[in-house]
Amino acid sequence: MEFNDNSRHLRSTEDITEALKSAGVKEVSLHNVSQVLYYLPNEEANQDCRLLELDDQLLEMVEKGESFTFQGRVDETAVLCTKNRTYEVREAETSNSLLLVPDFKFSSQSNINDSSRILEHKDVKGIFYKYYEIRECKPQLPKLLTLLDPSSFKGQEYESSIDSAALFDWDKLRNEIQASEAELLQALDDYLIININGYFRLISFECEARSVTLMLDLLDENSWEVDEVDREITYDALKNLIIKPVLDTLFKKYAEVSEKKKDDGSPLYKYNEIKTCKLLAKVLLAASPVTEYKQFMESWHIGTPDKMTPKDEYLSGIALVIWNKKLSRKEVISYPETSLPRDITARFHALFKVKSKWTVQEITPYIINLTTSKMNVQALLTKYARCSMSNGVKLYSSKYDN
Incomplete structure (x- = not known):
């Protein structure tokens, strides 16, 4: 290799032949294309290029012309996102120097049907001792709650107090959340995030609890069983109390198609026992984070619709049942996974x-x-x-x- 400057020495075919003889290498055993590498001065070398190691799946995506994005703020570790996956990006060191040589010929390309030796000069555009490796990771979706909580939808009566500058449209949200598009779209459903006038709004817990309580109240008012919920009557009864995007989202989460049908053959719905009981438990936990077990269960049963039975396992992910040694009693303590x-x-x-x-x-x-x-x-x-x-x-x- 040579240092490439204005006065560099360009090797000749004679130089190559002489070097092979000195090394004891028979020229006939080699391909007839010799490539001489020249280092560029630092100011001409490519300082902006980085090496990224891809697995077979990601390499195939690149070869098909699919695109990736790197996401993350200045104070965050960058991640690589495909259409449906998120990857952690980590810097790694290599014990060997890696050279970036554009148009470099590999073995299968350097055997030209010609008896004479062919000499090609190649510039080394960069030398690397580090590269970036990737590993699939969980998308940074909990940040959604932090970003959207200040502008969460609490009800129409609170909308005048919302700062428009705190609202997020799709582009703004994509730039902030380190997740693939598919993962982010799924998270909008999982976290009860609705679109109001082009902006994504988190349904506040207060709004969720109040709205679901109104939905459950219709069971008694209409003498419905939990599996006889009429969607049309529910929407008509609550249209002036709950805006449609909220009602759509909550009905989708808490109600599912029942085995029963209306007289015209259209489906009736039933409220999911686990999800409904879990929400009602969260309401109790919000009012009292630590409660004696028997007292908690009694209150939980009172607030739950008939034909639904609260169970300890429904507290999974939101609370723990533990024994308080100091007070010698069993307690239910608030312990949400999101915290x-x-x-x-x-x-x-x-x-x-x-x-x-x-x-x-x-x-x-x-x-x-x-x-x-x-x-x-x-x-x-x-x-x-x-x-x-x-x-x-x-x-x-x-x-x-x-």
């Missing part, structure tokens, strides 16, 4: 601090959002927790406690 750290190690530390041992069923709601296609719940528990057996039941505890 836990996003960092995996920090999350497990928080979980084992509030409760020393967990079953798989108990802990799953608190770590399921940290899983990836290559790291499921069981893999996370194997890596970050210690397993033990008690009366034939697997329990998981801190890996670092004695």
